[in-house]
Amino acid sequence: MTETLSATAYRTIPAGELRAEHAGSPARLAGWVHRSRDLGALVFLDLRDRAGLVQVSFDPTWTPADVLAAARELRAEDVVQVEGTVERRIKVNPNLPSGEVELRATGLRVLTRAEATLPIQVDYAADEELPAEDLRLRYRYLDLRRPELQRNFVTRHRAAHSVRNFLSGEGFLEIETPVLTKPTPEGARDFLVPSRVHRGEFYALPQSPQLYKQLLMVSGFDRYYQIARCLRDEDLRADRQPEFTQIDAEMSFVDEEDVFRVGEGMMATLWRDVLGVEIETPFPRMTYVEALARYGTDKPDLRFDLPVVDVTEILQRSEFRLFQSTMGTAQRIRGIRVPGGARMSRRETDELQDVAKRGGAGGALWVKRGEDGLSGQFAKALDEATLNAFLGVTGLEVGDLFVAVVGPFRSARMGLDEDGRVPTGLEAAADELRRHLARKMNLVDESKHAWLWVTEFPLFDWDPEAGRLVSAHHPFTMPHLDDVLALFAATEGEGTISADDARRLYTLPMRSRAYDAVYNGNEMASGSVRIHDPELQRRIFRSLGIGEQEARTKFGFLLEAFRYGAPPHAGFAFGLDRIAMLLARATSLREVIAFPKTNSARALFEGAPTPVASGDLRDLHIRTLGE
RNA sequence: GGGGCCGUAGCUCAGUCGGUUAGAGUGCCGGACUGUCACUCCGGAGGUCGCGGGUUCGAGUCCCGUCGGCCCCGCCA
Numbered sequence: 001m002t003e004t005l006s007a008t009a010y011r012t013i014p015a016g017e018l019r020a021e022h023a024g025s026p027a028r029l030a031g032w033v034h035r036s037r038d039l040g041a042l043v044f045l046d047l048r049d050r051a052g053l054v055q056v057s058f059d060p061t062w063t064p065a066d067v068l069a070a071a072r073e074l075r076a077e078d079v080v081q082v083e084g085t086v087e088r089r090i091k092v093n094p095n096l097p098s099g100e101v102e103l104r105a106t107g108l109r110v111l112t113r114a115e116a117t118l119p120i121q122v123d124y125a126a127d128e129e130l131p132a133e134d135l136r137l138r139y140r141y142l143d144l145r146r147p148e149l150q151r152n153f154v155t156r157h158r159a160a161h162s163v164r165n166f167l168s169g170e171g172f173l174e175i176e177t178p179v180l181t182k183p184t185p186e187g188a189r190d191f192l193v194p195s196r197v198h199r200g201e202f203y204a205l206p207q208s209p210q211l212y213k214q215l216l217m218v219s220g221f222d223r224y225y226q227i228a229r230c231l232r233d234e235d236l237r238a239d240r241q242p243e244f245t246q247i248d249a250e251m252s253f254v255d256e257e258d259v260f261r262v263g264e265g266m267m268a269t270l271w272r273d274v275l276g277v278e279i280e281t282p283f284p285r286m287t288y289v290e291a292l293a294r295y296g297t298d299k300p301d302l303r304f305d306l307p308v309v310d311v312t313e314i315l316q317r318s319e320f321r322l323f324q325s326t327m328g329t330a331q332r333i334r335g336i337r338v339p340g341g342a343r344m345s346r347r348e349t350d351e352l353q354d355v356a357k358r359g360g361a362g363g364a365l366w367v368k369r370g371e372d373g374l375s376g377q378f379a380k381a382l383d384e385a386t387l388n389a390f391l392g393v394t395g396l397e398v399g400d401l402f403v404a405v406v407g408p409f410r411s412a413r414m415g416l417d418e419d420g421r422v423p424t425g426l427e428a429a430a431d432e433l434r435r436h437l438a439r440k441m442n443l444v445d446e447s448k449h450a451w452l453w454v455t456e457f458p459l460f461d462w463d464p465e466a467g468r469l470v471s472a473h474h475p476f477t478m479p480h481l482d483d484v485l486a487l488f489a490a491t492e493g494e495g496t497i498s499a500d501d502a503r504r505l506y507t508l509p510m511r512s513r514a515y516d517a518v519y520n521g522n523e524m525a526s527g528s529v530r531i532h533d534p535e536l537q538r539r540i541f542r543s544l545g546i547g548e549q550e551a552r553t554k555f556g557f558l559l560e561a562f563r564y565g566a567p568p569h570a571g572f573a574f575g576l577d578r579i580a581m582l583l584a585r586a587t588s589l590r591e592v593i594a595f596p597k598t599n600s601a602r603a604l605f606e607g608a609p610t611p612v613a614s615g616d617l618r619d620l621h622i623r624t625l626g627e
Numbered sequence: 628g629g630g631g632c633c634g635u636a637g638c639u640c641a642g643u644c645g646g647u648u649a650g651a652g653u654g655c656c657g658g659a660c661u662g663u664c665a666c667u668c669c670g671g672a673g674g675u676c677g678c679g680g681g682u683u684c685g686a687g688u689c690c691c692g693u694c695g696g697c698c699c700c701g702c703c704a
Contacts (some may be wrong), residue, residue: 039667040660076654089660099664117637117655125665129639129651134696187704207704239634416699446641461704485685588697599697 005051006271009080010111015302020100022086027055027103030081030111031612032145034076035123040364043071048122049182050150054098055089056082058105077114077142079326080495083107108434122146125494133590137604140595152592155274156580158226162273163576166266172225172249177212179205179229185554186471186544188232191242194620208573210474211558213250214530218561225249229459229578233601238588239522239578242601247525247579248573253390256513256529259570260285263517263525264572271449274583283451284518291454292410296430299459301521302450304443308430310334310402314389320381322406324568333408335365337394338437341401342368348440352403354438359429361405364517403437405429437520451519456480459512460505460543473514475540476558478529480511480569484536491539496547503526505543517574518523524579534562 010030014157031049043058046136058071074080084105093099119138120131122145130136136143143149164174183190183204190204206212208230217225228248236242247266251258257329264281271277284302291298294307309473312333315323323333338344349366356364367376369391374382382390396402410425437445459479460469469476479487489500497505514528531537537559541551551559580592590596597603617623 035665037663038660039663041660042663044663044666046664057662059661061661091664093664095664119637121654123665125653128665131638132634132696134634135638137696184704210704214640232703235701238698240703243648255648387659471704479704598695600695602695604696 005049011085012050012535015047015049015054015103016098018054018086018098018101018103020088021529023088023101025086026084027086028081028083029103032080032122033076033078033080034073034197035076036071038072041068043068044102045071045074047080048145048147048587052097052147054091055096055102056084056105057102058108062104062106064106064319065367069106070108070110071105072275074110074611075116077118077145079111080112081109116458118142119577121474134598134604137590137596137598140605144594149591152584153594154582155353155584156576156592157578159270159583160272160576162270163227163266166269167223167225167262170223170249170262170265172223173221174226175221175419177206177209177216177228181206181212182552186475187426188234191231191233194622196619196621199621208246209248210476211555213562213571213609214558214569215250217250217252218251218564220567222567223250234452236597236599236601238590239581241577241589241593242597243590244578245482245576247574247576248571249573250569252569254556254568254570256455256515256570259527259572260515263572264451264576265523267451267517270579279447279449279451285453285455288319288454288458288511292427296434296453297521298516298525299518299521300452300454301435301444302452303448303520304438304444305335306338306434306438306443308334308336308434309394309437310620311390314386314393315378315382315404316367316388318378318381318383323378323381326406331425333404333406334409335402335404336430336434336437337396338398338401338403338441340399341403341437341441341445342370342399344368344401344440349401352433355432356403356405356429357404359426359432360424361426361429364403364405364429364433366401366403367396368401369398369399370404388523394488403433405433413574425509430532449519450521451517454516455513455519456511457514457516459483459510459514462506466545467499467502468616469497469506469543471544473512473526473539473542475555476528476530476537478513478531479536479540483508483510486510486537487543491542494548495542497543502543502545513570515572518571519582521580522578523575525572525574527570529570530566532562532566532568534559536591537562573581 004017007013010481012028013022015029019237029047031047034046034048034053036045038045041060045056046053047056058068060068079092082103084103084107086090086101087104088100089102120135120142124130157549180193180203183202184207188207190207193203193205195201195203209226209228213224228246229243230246233242250264251262260282264283268279268281271279288298291300295302296308310332312326315333316327320330326333352366353362365377367374368380373379374387390396394402405426410427416472459473459477461472463470486505487510489516490505493496512528514526516523517525531540538551546554577589577592581589584592586592595603595605602608
């Protein structure tokens with residue numbers, strides 16, 4: 001996909017599109033002065049527009065004296081129109097796509113001037129530091145002129161365009177849903193919008209079009225999509241903005257396989273269109289439980305393997321107090337074999353302690369296998385039989401390192417501890433170690449595009465404060481077929497579920513038909529097969545502690561819709577911002593969002609949020625609390 | 628809500644143990660320069676050391692508070 005800009009009233013061709021083939025022809029260009037070089041009698045300037053840069057040369061041989069004098073007065077970011085002839089350069093600049101030619105100027109018109117002292121520059125040398133990000137956000141229109149940043153938005157546009165093309169080709173209809181909607185009781189904090197007409201009542205901005213897209217399925221549209229803005233009033237991160245964009249889609253008469261096929265096809269097409277890269281489909285699948293056990297995370301980066309190995313039963317028998325202490329407890333000994341890791345220095349192995357601690361472990365234990373056997377913290381504790389079993393299970397070869405952590409693992413046993421809390425496992429430590437070691441040992445294959453589906457996410461999370469179940473995905477997620485019986489058994493009768501039954505369902509655990517798409521260790525999409533049966537939906541609400549009356553108040557319109565013939569349906573939502581960020585190789589969402597918010601959800605450019613006049617508040621029936 | 632880092636010229640940064648007139652690069656202004664491309668060379672201007680308070684004979688530097696930015700934990704169904 002390439003986009004070309006056309007000739008306009010101000011130009012015959014975009015400056016950045018000039019090439020050798022244009023040599024000899026007259027041209028009129030319009031754009032910004034990127035940089036100028038005044039050599040006295042000669043002046044060069046680099047003219048920039050969206051298409052790129054081209055050199056314009058002012059020389060007494062072809063430039064009238066008054067034009068040359070005017071050219072000497074030009075400064076960076078003045079907007080000009082220049083006229084002349086495209087000619088081959090005396091010396092080619094290989095760093096510029098237009099570097100074989102220049103425009104020999106015969107005419108110059110200054111359209112607008114930029115103030116001499118710019119708050120931030122547009123033009124930077126390769127090794128020059130960019131200004132502080134708050135300044136770049138304050139003067140966003142200047143920062144956005146930078147070719148690097150412009151490229152990101154071209155990438156983002158291509159991604160969105162590719163997605164629309166693909167989904168349209170698959171029969172999806174683009175349908176818009178409301179931005180003023182109803183607050184949602186579960187999940188993230190809503191942005192609220194006060195109603196002027198209805199005193200004391202509020203709209204919410206949508207966290208996602210979830211309910212609407214399900215209603216569209218009930219309405220018979222069969223396949224819907226929308227590149228939808230979603231808003232959540234939660235704290236920010238480098239990869240999280242309060243408003244973000246999802247490729248939201250829903251399909252009727254489908255199961256997981258249909259959804260996966262569309263999602264994979266969409267991503268493969270997108271990667272081909274934008275990067276020219278072929279992605280293998282179908283994506284590999286892995287259940288949530290598998291992912292957690294094998295990689296310590298529900299979004300494993302499969303550009304490298306480094307699986308987590310359980311060596312509890314083997315090492316419990318060794319002469320090592322910490323290992324022995326796991327006997328008869330739920331504690332596990334798990335670790336990672338690092339090929340070639342034996343060459344890590346003392347300093348590097350020491351560093352592993354901090355990495356493991358970051359993940360909640362007490363520390364990390366390691367052994368190296370050298371030519372003459374094991375060395376390291378627990379090397380001497382293994383007798384011959386234990387050693388052989390250890391080497392057999394881990395596959396530890398000469399030159400390898402094995403790093404282990406000891407403690408509880410969630411994936412070994414779901415449940416709650418005595419205080420009704422969700423116990424934290426050392427999966428996080430394994431995950432930290434795995435990613436740290438891969439980076440450190442250079443095991444990440446940067447050329448890989450490692451997609452996968454993670455399936456069978458838990459249906460419920462536990463809210464220890466309220467002592468009740470909450471939806472892990474959302475309350476409309478279909479339970480796993482094998483777990484539906486347990487759900488029905490626990491939700492007999494009219495009322496909400498008992499605390500014991502709730503705990504039992506959590507501990508079981510109840511699995512769902514929710515899934516994520518993961519790319520190189522990033523969560524790119526999530527979705528689920530939805531509930532379309534009113535009775536099953538009621539059971540879910542009961543288990544969430546939501547009674548009949550409450551359900552009607554909160555989700556009445558959806559439940560009502562389900563009473564009149566709802567098709568089986570499922571869908572997904574991909575994060576467009578994150579996709580654009582990764583395609584552009586950016587490290588922050590702010591690099592692919594034109595006007596992003598800061599960490600504290602402020603817009604430095606336009607200065608939102610802001611206090612409003614008291615009269616405006618009065619109209620909305622709102623009074624702010626004093627100190 | 629919590630932890631970490633940062634705030635000095637338009638911009639990027641240095642500033643030693645608390646001590647003379649707060650420096651550099653770049654940009655800006657003036658001058659020179661006929662093939663540059665981060666042009667080069669010469670000269671000049673440019674400072675609320677984020678803000679408020681405190682300690683001190685003396686604070687960019689130490690202490691307290693506060694504002695703003697970035698990264699992370701909690702949170703984000």
